[in-house]
Amino acid sequence: MILVVGAKGMLGQDLLRVLPGEVRGVDVDEIDITLPASVRRVLFTVRPRVIINCAAYTDVDGCETNEALAMRVNGEGVGHLAAASREIGATLVQLSTDYVFDGRKGGAYQEDDPVNPLSVYGRSKLLGEELARENPEHLIVRTQWLYGLGGRNFVETMLALAVEKRELRVVNDQIGSPTWTVDLALAISTLLDCGCRGTYHATNAGSCSWLSFAEAIFTAAGVSVQLRPQTTAELGRPAPRPAFSALDNCRLVHDTGLELERWDEALRTYLEKRREGGRNG
Numbered sequence: 053m054i055l056v057v058g059a060k061g062m063l064g065q066d067l068l069r070v071l072p073g074e075v076r077g078v079d080v081d082e083i084d085i086t087l088p089a090s091v092r093r094v095l096f097t098v099r100p101r102v103i104i105n106c107a108a109y110t111d112v113d114g115c116e117t118n119e120a121l122a123m124r125v126n127g128e129g130v131g132h133l134a135a136a137s138r139e140i141g142a143t144l145v146q147l148s149t150d151y152v153f154d155g156r157k158g159g160a161y162q163e164d165d166p167v168n169p170l171s172v173y174g175r176s177k178l179l180g181e182e183l184a185r186e187n188p189e190h191l192i193v194r195t196q197w198l199y200g201l202g203g204r205n206f207v208e209t210m211l212a213l214a215v216e217k218r219e220l221r222v223v224n225d226q227i228g229s230p231t232w233t234v235d236l237a238l239a240i241s242t243l244l245d246c247g248c249r250g251t252y253h254a255t256n257a258g259s260c261s262w263l264s265f266a267e268a269i270f271t272a273a274g275v276s277v278q279l280r281p282q283t284t285a286e287l288g289r290p291a292p293r294p295a296f297s298a299l300d301n302c303r304l305v306h307d308t309g310l311e312l313e314r315w316d317e318a319l320r321t322y323l324e325k326r327r328e329g330g331r332n333g
């Protein structure tokens with residue numbers, strides 16, 4: 053049986069839809085990963101074969117002013133899951149992020165490239181990676197720029213802002229790969245099927261800036277809005293973010309044969325599903 057922790061979050065909801073076989077989801081109302089006793093109670097009762105940890109504090113700017121909370125949830129909480137999963141002989145799948153890199157490589161990051169997080173969120177997720185490795189049966193999946201039906205994300209933010217404003221300013225000096233949570237869930241499922249362990253990168257193919265992503269969102273959704281470029285410095289958000297943090301998926305392709313679709317194709321499918329669900333631009 054697979055236990056998804058953080059099951060009410062954006063990725064957690066799609067994992068519950070995509071994973072085959074017996075799958076159970078728990079969230080903070082049933083398990084608080086910052087409390088070892090809570091983690092042990094759930095894992096020793098449920099006794100899953102695999103635990104996929106999607107629970108996290110994902111407000112990147114919020115982490116800057118709540119460092120202790122970020123470290124507890126994204127770092128130490130993973131350590132509690134690693135210790136208990138090891139004791140029951142289960143595999144721990146830990147989600148991580150492009151923000152463990154500084155974005156200065158000038159090319160897509162491979163799994164073994166040196167890490168150097170710029171933000172509190174990035175440092176807390178890196179601690180989570182390190183502690184996940186304390187269970188030898190671990191699978192760390194780094195991904196980025198997620199969007200899906202079940203959570204707050206850039207696509208939904210852009211579509212909501214376009215209702216209120218005629219002109220939007222979006223940064224054009226950060227490059228990455230927007231990734232649909234359904235495609236990521238498929239990648240996680242495939243990695244597990246193939247018995248993969250260790251660290252993997254999994255994103256939709258191709259890359260773009262947040263500005264190009266916004267342009268693609270409005271074109272595909274048929275929404276007319278004036279988009280203007282701005283720099284990250286002009287935007288002045290609290291958390292520093294990497295300038296170029298596309299992730300190289302070669303290890304995933306080599307070990308599983310799975311090639312995820314391009315980010316712009318995935319975006320179009322997402323927007324169709326969204327419309328089918330009764331949501332408009």
Ligand SMILES: NC(=O)C1=CN([C@@H]2O[C@H](COP(=O)(O)OP(=O)(O)OC[C@H]3O[C@@H](n4cnc5c(N)ncnc54)[C@H](OP(=O)(O)O)[C@@H]3O)[C@@H](O)[C@H]2O)C=CC1
Nearest residue numbers: 058060061062063080084085107108110147149195196198
């Ligand atoms: N979103 C993105 O763009 C990216 C995300 N990731 C990683 O992917 C994973 C999933 O992300 P995403 O689906 O966006 O996350 P969400 O923020 O949508 O979901 C996280 C879930 O974890 C829950 N949670 C928070 N604290 C605890 C706790 N102490 N114990 C148990 N559950 C808790 C949250 O509950 P509540 O909402 O009540 O706090 C929420 O339901 C995370 O590890 C994230 O770091 C990686 C790269 C990009």
Ligand SMILES: Cc1cn([C@H]2C[C@H](O)[C@@H](COP(=O)(O)OP(=O)(O)O[C@H]3O[C@@H](C)C(=O)[C@@H](O)[C@H]3O)O2)c(=O)[nH]c1=O
Nearest residue numbers: 110112149150195196197198205206209221222223262
């Ligand atoms: C809303 C908005 C954002 N932006 C910028 C801010 C930021 O640099 C970028 C994206 O904004 P967001 O707040 O959606 O993104 P952000 O919180 O940085 O997203 C990150 O989340 C964490 C959890 C991850 O792990 C990362 O991979 C990444 O997905 O767009 C604009 O330029 N204009 C706008 O109107």
